[in-house]
């Protein structure tokens with residue numbers, strides 16, 4: 001009885017190690033040492049199965065000869081361990097010399113007299129991933145059926161530890177890869193005075209808690225600048241949490257930000273942690289903040305003032321330490337005048353205000369950016385060293401880029417895909433082909449045909465540039481949105 005309760009206690013220890021020890025070898029050593037102690041065995045080994053080679057390798061061992069074990073490998077089906085790995089069934093052998101499955105070579109070579117063996121498979125998802133064996137019970141006793149039961153539990157815990165650690169390692173590798181990829185696509189490129197100034201200002205305020213408001217047209221790099229600030233701050237070890245206020249319907253925005261308690265409203269399901277909580281000790285990037293309704297703005301303001309909020313349906317105050325960066329492409333002062341944006345929130349957010357310049361005001365950066373994006377996409381597409389022809393470069397520098405860097409990036413991606421894989425030509429660029437499309441009126445058209453044709457293509461171009469955003473396209477063309485809708489219907493332009 002006493003023996004059993006200590007065994008359970010030690011098993012409990014092991015399960016806490018499984019979640020806290022990240023070094024798999026160290027963890028397996030701990031597990032095996034504990035098992036050997038409970039089992040009162042003279043020696044033990046944990047072996048892992050390699051599916052490809054169909055061999056078992058000694059991962060960790062205990063006992064006087066433990067350091068020699070790493071030199072050996074065992075084929076599936078060979079010896080007691082190999083047999084267990086092959087069948088997936090445990091074996092208890094009281095006297096190995098009486099068992100023809102016994103493979104004596106290892107014992108002979110290391111000079112260890114093996115008498116009895118208790119061996120169990122380790123399984124994950126019903127597949128054998130290895131085996132654990134205990135050798136010679138102390139004081140000339142033999143292993144019992146009850147030892148076998150205990151060992152089965154051990155094997156399960158060890159298998160879990162291995163699977164967990166492998167997942168953890170895979171996640172870590174993936175994380176590293178992603179971080180590298182992000183590093184490349186998150187670099188702020190530009191040597192113009194405009195971009196140098198704004199990045200210098202951003203870095204100056206990075207390592208403070210100061211709320212920051214980033215203004216600028218769509219596609220100018222506001223989100224990128226927010227990341228730069230976060231990376232330059234003491235909070236960089238944590239992920240920057242992003243919420244795009246325009247992408248979430250108003251009704252869900254509160255849930256996204258504050259989270260909710262289990263069953264707090266119909267369909268609420270389990271408890272949900274909101275972005276405010278996720279961003280604790282980190283940075284919260286509120287993108288397109290001007291799209292938030294005034295009532296939501298009031299709630300956000302309260303959190304920023306108090307540093308405390310409640311999950312929806314909850315009554316425990318949650319205190320958070322958040323650095324807020326907000327961004328909008330709207331004219332924020334105009335939004336305040338119209339009553340769409342709360343002045344008090346504005347003052348709370350723009351402790352620091354940064355302006356991202358539009359690309360047309362820093363044409364100097366276009367060649368640099370174009371090269372940067374070519375390098376980014378040629379790798380992705382498996383091409384190398386794609387040049388930009390002088391004519392294509394000229395087209396890009398002369399173009400106005402209403403969609404800013406995002407539009408340039410998309411244009412290059414398209415050109416890399418559509419082009420000849422060696423050199424980007426003007427006709428690979430979308431604005432060039434759109435320009436061509438605008439000039440296709442033909443002889444024989446009536447004036448009305450020509451005008452209609454032009455209008456249709458003109459609208460199409462603007463819709464393409466704005467990613468299908470009709471309000472934006474209308475405002476760029478200087479017409480009413482409702483009028484644009486009518487024209488779209490009239491000319492049968494597909495969305």
Ligand SMILES: Nc1ncnc2c1ncn2[C@@H]1O[C@H](COP(=O)(O)OP(=O)(O)O)[C@@H](O)[C@H]1O
Pocket residue numbers: 185186187188189190216217218219220221222223224225356369372405406409
């Ligand atoms: N200075 C820059 N250097 C390199 N890439 C940039 C730069 N500015 C923006 N980008 C890229 O352009 C795209 C749009 O940037 P983003 O930050 O999302 O703009 P915004 O938030 O202002 O709409 C992104 O793919 C971003 O990586």
Ligand SMILES: [Mg+2]
Pocket residue numbers: 219222223287
């Ligand atoms: Mg954006």
